[in-house]
Amino acid sequence: MRAPFAADPARSRGTRVPEPLPGSRTLFQRDRDRILHSSAFRRLTHKTQVFFSHEGDHFRTRLTHTLEVAQIARSIARTLGLDEDLTETVALAHDLGHTPFGHEGEDVLDACLEGYGGFDHNAQSLRIVTRLERRYAAFDGLNLSWEALEGIVKHNGPLVAPDGTPIGRYAGRPLPHALLAHDATPDLDLHTFPSLEAQVAAISDDIAYDAHDIDDGLRAGLFPVEELEAVPLVSGILTDVRIAYPGLDRPRLAHEITRRLVGALVEDVLAETRSRLSEARPASADAVRAQPRALAAFSPGMVPTERAIKTFLFQRMYRNPEVTAIRREAGRVLRDLFAAFRAEPHAMPEAWCEAIDHCSEAEKLRRIADYIAGMTDRYALQTHRRLFDDTPELR
Known part of the structure; x- marks a missing residue:
């Protein structure tokens, strides 16, 4: 049963480009499906969660992390009577803007764009779903619902105070370029918290990180x-598992700790x-x-x-x-690529350098950042090998 404070697709604030309703699906279900079918989502399978994912197939990638976040979020949403489809949509989209090589890539692109609006992966997710995905004949992006865009942008809560002053992670600095350039940003109510569905997706991200x-x-x-x-908390779980299963082998012990930790954090939330x-x-989603x-x-005791x-x-x-050793080498790869494309933009594929000679410096650098941010880890390394003779192995 839908709770009164749940988001209701029938009362959505709509999409940027008017479209017919999606037939047998709700608007939020269509949002989810468009993310799942997007190029940016597929690329997450070859983007790093933590660098040692290069060492084997059993470590989490950005895609497997995203799927785990979505599973946790949907379970919480179902228990609370929220719209599961919107919750899953925001969870699936929350990392679309991540660069290759995890947070190191984000830091490098932010430094490369210093003075030109910087780089922020949450804002880049918005840029992807509103501009960079080019699959549909009638519009750029995925034309997601207002509620989905809100959840993507406010992954960490309100971005500004009621007077418009940036707060939280943006305090003392301008909002990211991708937000300021988005023509619907003023309508996303950046000073308020997002829907409860989006809040659940965000805290599920924390739970997944902590346990996995x-x-x-x-x-x-x-x-x-x-x-x-x-x-x-983990220590108590470890003690309980050892008592219940003495002599348990390390792989099973690790999994038992992980699943019990997820359960404890979910129940607390x-x-x-x-x-x-x-x-x-x-009494409503707006409330x-x-x-x-x-x-x-999390509860005050769990914080x-x-x-x-x-x-x-x-x-x-x-x-x-x-x-950290791998992070440094990965950062060098992306700095080299940015410098190379800045010096010769036409070294990028034709679709990315079209009319680039007529762009301003800021527009040129933003396009280069978009191209690099969309790379998978292995494509970034392949491109570096094509342009340079000293590409690291990152192992």
Whole structure:
């Protein structure tokens, strides 16, 4: 049963380009399907989640991470009576704007575009679904619903204060170029929280990162399972598993920890979200947006615990010497490519350099960034090998 505060596709604010309703599907179901069939979504299968994904087929890619986020988000949405299709849409789209080589690629392109609006993967996701996907005869992009665009843009909550001043991760700096250049941005209510469906997709991203990166870190040997004894919540789960299954082999132990951690985090979010809903009593999706805080959240007791898990992963995984060494080499690949295309834009495929000689410098650099950001890891390396003689192996 649909909750009164759930997004309703029949009451959607619509699409940028008017289209007939999608027959047997709802508008949000069509949104989801268009993302699944997009080129940007397919490319996620060869984009890094963490760099050691190059070392084997069992580590998560950006695509498998996205699918796991969507599964967690849809389960939470179903329990809360939300629109599962919109929740899944936002979850599937949340990483479309990621560059090759994970966050290192984002940092490199942001530095390359300094003074020209920078680069932000959330904003790039919006650019992809409104401009860069070119599949339909009547429009650029995917012509997604307003609610889907809102969820993509507000993945981390409101972007500006009511007076328009950037806040949160954008405090003290202009909003990303892709947002400022999007002609519907003022209509996305950047000062409010998104729908509860989008909030659920965002917190499911955190849950997936916390649990599945521990799993990948153990598989990669970046840290031994014994180090988890010092991590809040995870340590208790580890103790319980060892008591229930003494002598369990490491692969099964890692999976058991992962699935129990996902379950614990999901149950905490459900309990806290229900409590906040009971207090706020929103009667509509717009009433959710008008709240002074997110309604989908970890409990006050879980917040420092979840932060401690992230701190552990940051120190032992994301900043592991083996990972950072690969990050540096990957960053060099993208810097080299950007410099090469800036010097000779016609080295890009014809579709990307069409009329580029008549573009402003800012437009030229943005097009180069769009091209590089859309590359998969392996295509970036292949392109570097074509242009340079010193391409690293990234292993």
